[in-house]
Amino acid sequence: MLNPGFPLLLAALLGLILKARKIRYFLTAGALIISLILMFALPQDKILTTASFFDLELILNYISLTSRNIGLIFGLFALLVLVYGYSLLSLASLNLLNIFVGSSIAILFVGDYISFFFFWELISVAAFFLIYDKVEEKLRYTAEYYIIIHVLGGLSLLFGILLNYNFTGEIILAPPEAGLLFFIFGIAIKLGFLGFHVWIPKTYAAIPFQLAVLMAAYTSKVGVYALYRIVELETNIVAYFGLLNALGGILLAIFHSHLRIIISYSIISQIGYMIVGIGLSSQIAVTGGLFHLINHILYKGLLFMMAGTICYSTGFENLSDLGNLWKKTPLTFLAGIIATLSIAGFPFFNGYLSKALIKAGIDSQLLYYGLQLAGVGTSLLFIKVLYFAFLSKNNDPDIVKIPPLSMKLGMVLISAFMMLTAWNPAAVERLFQISPDVAYFSSSSILSGVLPFITALLLFPLLKKYISPHPEKVFQRDFFSKLGYSFINLDKKISQIHSGDLIRYLSWSLLALLVLLLIFLLAG
Template identity: 40%
Template sequence: MVNPGFIYLLGAVILYFTKGKLRDFLAVMISAIGLLWIYNLPVGEGMKVAFLDLDLILVNVNNISRLVGVVFAFFGLCTMIYSLVFSDKKFYVLSHIYVGGSLAVLFAGDLFSFYFFWEVMTISSYFLIFDRTKPITEQTSYYYFLMHLVGGVSLLWGVLMNYSITGSILLRTVEYGLPFFILAVAIKLAFVGFHTWLPRNYSNVPFHISVLLSAYTTKVGVYALYRLLGAVSVQYAGVVTAIVGVLFALQQTEVRKLLSYHIVSQIGYMIVGIGVRNSYGIAGGMLHLTNNILYKGLLFMVIGTVIYSTDKEDLIDLGGLSKKLPITTFCGVIASLAIAGAPFLSGHVSKILIKNASSDPILVWGLFVAGIGTTLSFLKVMYFGFFRKREVEVKRKPNKLMLGSMLFVAGTIIAVGLMPNVITDLFNLGVQADYFSLSYMWKSLQPMLLALIIFKLAHDIIEPHEHDHVDRDIYPVIGYGINYVGGVLSKVQNGDVSRYILWLLTTLAIVWVSFLV
């Protein structure tokens, strides 16, 4: 067996040396081959490589990694088709390295390979974001890199600590170095408090790049949570993430920034499911991961199409697009209903499994509140962006590739919602549920109906309007503090040997006096 990520990494090299229509064709074919390869992977280990005194396991397939890998590859294929009109050599090469690194992480069987491909993701995504010609992306990409550098160093430190004590590099629930693993995972999956890199970057890059980014980095973080941190109880932290993320999202008027905060909120659902650690919770959490790739990716495609057609993305400036962009509107409605958990769509399936995994009232009511906020957010996006009466000029019609890829993803969302047990059986997730029972459908509809009432009553409050931006990010302050202390120390360290000797003698005197006392 060959790790599917290698197909994309090799493809990136090939794409670097091709151009024009041939490069377009190869980009799509590589993604299609990768999808078929992952779908047909057998469960088990393969492709072991000796490195120094270690046996690296480059392929280890289980049902969860295969499920996530299929959706990773499927969405990568849809993104390639969506982006063909806008793609250049940089995007083709880096996107394949990024997707390849993400897939290689899923199928790595040892901690060192896992770490290596984790960093391949970080470096390739950094260069995808970086653009020297745009000061905002140059700044935000540097911020992105620093945050993920901290996460990468933490992961490496945890791996080394766990290996030095256990003598094993097998990828499994870790026993030692937990604080370092927790920090690495928290940054990668954008846990509240460590999420600040996400909205800064996803809302400022070209829209086809934000479509790609929305599917992988945070989802690999969730997968790492599932594989590495089984001993950590995180379900209550997941509820906090779900609620806080949706509150941040409701404040936004720029759609991509709203969607970015909603990634944080939906990650909370996944954390809850995985944190409960029973079969329904894990299956629900991982299905929610794959569903989120589909409907959140589709929403980024929808707003990307709006940007392409109108050169606008702020809800304050949008409206009346339902008649001018009917296919885009249809896809937006499907994705919005899916993320809200509407019956017969994919989000209903995973949310029902997560909610049924535990009867803990904190989890039940916390996710209920988050569900209301989710519906409110996408009522805000769809009504004010597409259905309210306002004339917005459509400067160019979306091309057929964009529309086709969006319809393909929307069709998949509907198919998963209509045939959920086929999906759970296909990937041997070990759960069965009557998703279309009246009680389950009523459970899904309750937060949506309450959100409709709130939207009607609080219409004027929810309506997009200009407001002062409040930056709640503490990390720049910490950075300025470190720079200031470093500047002071650099001035003190002036190379004067007599001053250093005086400091040393003074310190020794203080220590000596403290012992005497």
Template identity: 30%
Template sequence: MSDLLLAVLVTDLLVAVPPWVAFLLAALVAAVAPRRVGAAVGVLATALTVPWLLLAPNGTALVVAPFGFEQTLFRVDDLTRPVGAVFGFVAAVAVAYAYATEADRRTVAYALAYMGASVVAVLAGDWLTLLVAWELMAVTATVLVWHHGGDAVRPAFRYAVYHLFGGMALVAAVVLHYAAVGTFTYTGGFTDGLPTLLALFGIGVNLGVVGLHYWIPDTYTRPHVAASLVLASFTTKVAVYLLVRVIPDGNLVVAWLGGAMVLYAVTQAILQTDARRLLSYHIVSQVGYMVAAVGVGIASGTAGAVAHLVANVLYKGLLFVIAGVLLYRVGTESLKKLGGLGRRMPVTFGAFLIAALAITGTPGFSGFVSKGLVTKAVETTGPDLLWWVLVVGGVGTVISFAKFGYYAFVRPAPDDAALTVRPAPWSLTAVLVVMAVPSVVFGLAPGLLLDAMPGDPTGFAPYATSELAKAGATLAVGVLAFVVLRGPLSRLPTWDVHRVLHPAGSALATRTGDATIAVGDRADRLLTAAFGLAGRLVRVAGSPRLGSGPDVAAGRLGRALVIVAGVLALALLVSQLPIA
């Protein structure tokens, strides 16, 4: 009886407040508290969401009706649990990383608001709550990039434009779906026809489907390194989660789109010399594996997609941390300027080896398990050619990270490169170690990963002789290819691939950003003038002089977003309380 009572009390406590409230409250603290206090609160609050989700039984949900119809503010099931839990872990690491790399308070606050919106999107139990979170993700991510200033401003505006169109398509899809079924609640699938087509377009923007992907390498390479980690870990992965909700039975065209993402992006990654740009293309490529797995429409494909999502968030997040460490400690992330850092930065080199072995699918590491399940699902159901596309993508991944490791850590530093290595704070070393552990644990104990997945991973034996042979062949061919191509790759100039392959698209993106910035600058001037006029009218004695227009707008907009997010969360909670 006592055990039953305890279980009921725990469940009631878990249901009382959604897990994402911790993110939003932490964002409010980070915005106003000293940097160290804000970081500590952010790490603790986000880390608590991991046991929160792991302890909550399936079916746990919080349903409210603030507008006359039901909304499910969060729901725990086999799909939301692993995605939400890994998001909580990475969010805690991301806040610690932001502190270690000297990110300011506003960067941490905006990042927490953005990560909180992402967790809302994953845990939502209805399409309306999902839409609110989806739009909050777009706005908070834009502000997070924009806040960095400098050459991050134009990509921030372009990011907003891309996600504005994607968001409008998703809103239209949900409206049509509601008109067809009469409810916003998830009911196992989405209305066929135009609603699904619009939803796939809207989700495709966030996925980075080829043709809609330019915002990823354009945006993720520009802001503070902590912001890059946050964006890389959440945006595309929320889209993968939503893709499972929209087409639970798969779609062959979507599977082929995943294959195109793998092959195109891994080719572009091989050509890159900037660390974060190389990693950004690999976001598109690795998400392509997940899209292909969802597209084949079988239970093992769903399990593989989510398992690869979890593994990818961990090892790709670690790779972005490593790229940021290079920039923070050496002052550059250009592979052409780096070299000989293996001995000078042994912890960073060790972490890189773990992440690189994981992403290339080496036995003993998480990527071997998750990618193996994806390719097995495609081999079982998908076209043979699609399976070969994924295999070739695996070879390209080996080439990319052999190149990354060789240029940054193994080869001697270029003669004209005077590399000064800045000492690493203990907090940065701790982030590298903590982030690396799961990629090893899930590789050595694959049951811990696979048993937590939705779908049906049973029957897949990652360490079967056939799977080991496939992985070994992929690694051997990739390493040999890098040895052969190392000379030609070293002679390639640093170029913008999109300006060569898509000149019209590149020009359109640039002009769109320029036009949006011009409008924004005009709005900033009007806003500054309005504040000045208001100050004169009310005769505020000794009021401080306003700063530049963009700084005023960015600061006020950012603080307003954090406050509005917190107020909305509290309002939704209050709305469920019974009124005597």
């Protein structure tokens, strides 16, 4: 039986021959639909396909409830992106999209570490080529940065896998018994943990916005999924790290004014929420974390679509260049409002249910108030975005290009879908097959959901002047690239000892002999 990700990968192979854009477009759409059908049709919790690598058994198809749910949203969102990007996605990027989304879906349904690692790396490679651009030097640099940091994470994961394999003799995808640190390091890079998060804003702010919409939904979420599958600790320490991420992401985001940088940093913060949910031991919180992942893909997708549409129609992406757009682009404004209320966890909007679930599962006061604080920050952040992009009268950019119908349709569809899930907790419980005793719409829950947003709304006028937009550059050398450059400089000095002088070379080989003999003489 085919792993649900494989139809897309096969489509990518087929795409090598089919060079017409329209055909590739519908090929991808068809493959996505097949993959969605497969997720539903295939039996759960059974090993369906195996392969072998040396004498190890690879489990290529194993559908569990969680992976199916995440897979569903992955597939669905890809379809929505296809709609949104109908006129934007290029011929090459369509095929790479197949591989990227295909491996992101496939990784959810594998049951052993080797195939897991394989798709883990394939995502990075596909993303590299998605970002890559032959002409634009900045994109080349971004792609290079992206793949270097992700392969670093991947290699760390590989080392962890090997340590675990060496310890247990098993490669089944289960919480490891050895080398946990390397697993965590690899996952931390993938999900953009604070400190390893640099690639997120760097990438998503630099690439074409239609790709940002697409890519933002997958890479870090695969990391979250890996965290869910692999890291299993007895304490709740992971949850506290998650809180750190949730708060840190907001702090980083709040002073920026480039639209997509803000949204990117808020990904980091939202991933913090998911980590909190997954890191807790209660089943409700874990489900809440995973459900938050699904919601997050939706509203973050909508936010990126909004940012993309603004960029498309005005040509600007920095809040300091924007303003007063609400009349000119009412639909985008509406999308922005829905997305903001969703990400803020406002009752009857998309993020509310998952946040309520997480909060229901929290057993410590610190985490609860920490998350509420992060909620205030998030609300503040996006009130800022809405205010400066749509309402403020500082600037008045013109509409350069009218967004095509497909972009609008994409936004409408995703908003509709979000509202649909937001009103229907029963469907969610069916999806996850849980029946938590959580009163979603009790007055205390609603109050807890409304409170952060109201607080932020009240705080915003006071803080406005501190966080007002300013021009900024997307490309800045961060810690990692400085480290890289200093390595290259050091390396240059090392390789300069090759002077081409034969006498020097000869004396090196004699020196090697002398050292060898000395070692033997002195140690013996």
